[in-house]
Amino acid sequence: MEPSDAALRKEAVDSSGAFLDDFFPPTPEGRMSLDTHAAHIRKLRASFDLDQDRAHGAFEPETGRMLGETGLITRAGIDALEISYWLRRDAIGQGLATEMASAMVKTAFEFDRVKRLDIMCATDNERSAAMARRLGFTFEGRLRDRQLAPHHPRGDLLSFTLLASEYPQTRSSQLPLEAFDFLGRRLA
Numbered sequence: 415m416e417p418s419d420a421a422l423r424k425e426a427v428d429s430s431g432a433f434l435d436d437f438f439p440p441t442p443e444g445r446m447s448l449d450t451h452a453a454h455i456r457k458l459r460a461s462f463d464l465d466q467d468r469a470h471g472a473f474e475p476e477t478g479r480m481l482g483e484t485g486l487i488t489r490a491g492i493d494a495l496e497i498s499y500w501l502r503r504d505a506i507g508q509g510l511a512t513e514m515a516s517a518m519v520k521t522a523f524e525f526d527r528v529k530r531l532d533i534m535c536a537t538d539n540e541r542s543a544a545m546a547r548r549l550g551f552t553f554e555g556r557l558r559d560r561q562l563a564p565h566h567p568r569g570d571l572l573s574f575t576l577l578a579s580e581y582p583q584t585r586s587s588q589l590p591l592e593a594f595d596f597l598g599r600r601l602a
Contacts (some may be wrong), residue, residue: 415459415471420452421475422480427451430503436536437500439565458485463539463596469498472514481505484514486522489562494530495522512545519549519586523578525593525601533574534562546574548586 416422427438438446446454458469469485482501490496497518502509515533516517522531533551537540547553551574561568581587593601 415455415469417455419454419471419480420448420455422478423452423455423471423483426482426502428478433503434500437565464521465602470514470517472501472510479564481510482514486518486526490530490532491518493528494532495526495528496532496534499520503590506541512543515545515549516586516593519581520586520589521592521593523581523587528579529578531576534560534571535574537570537572539572542573543572548574549551549586550580551576552580 420484427434440446445449458467461467462469467485467487469483470548471483472479473479473483480502481498482505484497486500486570487496487498497515499511502548519531522528533546535540535546537556543553545570554575557571557573559568560571562571576584595601
């Protein structure tokens with residue numbers, strides 16, 4: 415993402431109201447400021463450039479409106495990654511989260527060469543659980559009393575995993591995907 419995306423990100427979050435409070439909790443002063451969004455994008459870019467956690471913005475092609483973010487997080491362990499994503503409230507139910515997660519599945523297995531990929535979601539997040547299953551992930555269990563990030567609420571999580579040996583049979587393996595390296599050279 416670019417610094418200019420901060421205003422688009424703020425609009426996506428603000429227009430979603432309480433729907434995204436678990437990802438972007440309001441402070442006593444209110445919703446996140448433009449400067450806070452810009453600072454967060456700087457951290458995301460730095461992490462991306464250091465080949466750590468890698469976040470990608472999702473934008474509507476016709477308007478440039480930000481729809482959400484997806485990424486690959488390194489907290490899953492050795493030779494493993496975790497998929498992250500969020501969508502603005504008016505973009506859910508259109509298959510976008512599935513498409514974003516599918517792109518991350520392909521990226522993780524074909525470019526990062528991971529052995530395992532995880533998706534975690536709150537126990538009441540039926541949409542994310544259904545999406546994980548649609549993408550071929552196996553439900554591994556309920557993780558009790560977890561807090562994966564300081565801004566996340568503490569609680570139980572559902573854990574889903576896809577192994578490298580299972581990836582070739584998934585719909586994600588057939589997804590057309592363009593990828594470029596740091597210098598803009600086409601990888602795929």
